[in-house]
Amino acid sequence: MCAVVLASASPRRSELLQQMGVSFTVQPADVNETPNSGERPDTYVERLAREKALAVFSDYPDALVLGSDTSVVLDDRILGKPHDQSEARTMLKRLSGRSHQVMTSVALVSKSGCRSLVVVTDVEFRTLSEGEIDAYIASGEPMDKAGGYGIQGLGGIFVRELRGSYSAVVGLPLQETAGLLEQAGYPVWKRWPISLEN
Numbered sequence: 411m412c413a414v415v416l417a418s419a420s421p422r423r424s425e426l427l428q429q430m431g432v433s434f435t436v437q438p439a440d441v442n443e444t445p446n447s448g449e450r451p452d453t454y455v456e457r458l459a460r461e462k463a464l465a466v467f468s469d470y471p472d473a474l475v476l477g478s479d480t481s482v483v484l485d486d487r488i489l490g491k492p493h494d495q496s497e498a499r500t501m502l503k504r505l506s507g508r509s510h511q512v513m514t515s516v517a518l519v520s521k522s523g524c525r526s527l528v529v530v531t532d533v534e535f536r537t538l539s540e541g542e543i544d545a546y547i548a549s550g551e552p553m554d555k556a557g558g559y560g561i562q563g564l565g566g567i568f569v570r571e572l573r574g575s576y577s578a579v580v581g582l583p584l585q586e587t588a589g590l591l592e593q594a595g596y597p598v599w600k601r602w603p604i605s606l607e608n
């Protein structure tokens with residue numbers, strides 16, 4: 411079987427790929443994350459996932475290379491990672507008391523080409539108080555996360571309802587990523603450890 415390379419600097423994506431029982435190497439990709447003018451959010455996340463995987467594939471031409479991108483989308487507009495605390499505050503105020511979408515794309519590049527998909531999850535936030543937003547920003551958690559929150563961390567208490575894939579919101583959809591690997595000839599379950607007690 412080919413080696414698997416994760417083209418990502420995200421610790422969450424590494425943890426999720428580990429959870430699937432895959433052995434892999436991490437090689438972050440350096441790509442320009444500016445949306446093209448008028449680009450639809452789903453088109454944007456899929457383009458970035460593909461660009462990240464393709465950028466790393468040039469250094470690992472014999473591997474299966476996974477790239478991914480997550481954006482929070484509110485009223486069809488992309489909320490990326492906040493650049494500073496004031497932008498994080500603006501994002502959290504806009505998300506408060508409303509539903510938004512989290513779009514995550516995964517791309518898998520190998521010698522046989524590139525396959526990609528987009529997973530869309532609806533997330534509803536309850537109303538957040540000013541004090542809560544201030545405390546959340548002071549915790550430092552919003553800064554490296556799309557939309558300025560982490561559902562897997564302190565931000566989990568803001569979420570009233572989720573329809574879709576929890577792992578996709580955290581950064582890598584488990585079921586869909588396993589499907590892409592299986593299509594590329596890498597069924598993850600064949601790599602699972604066998605307990606001697608069975």
Ligand SMILES: Cc1cn([C@H]2C[C@H](O)[C@@H](COP(=O)(O)OP(=O)(O)OP(=O)(O)O)O2)c(=O)[nH]c1=O
Pocket residue numbers: 417418419420421422423438439462478479480481482491512554555556557559560561562579580581
């Ligand atoms: C909405 C949400 C996002 N995130 C994170 C996942 C991603 O790491 C980040 C979105 O930014 P991305 O640009 O998708 O990823 P990244 O810059 O962290 O890593 P790389 O491009 O190298 O793969 O937001 C959470 O951890 N929890 C959440 O609830």
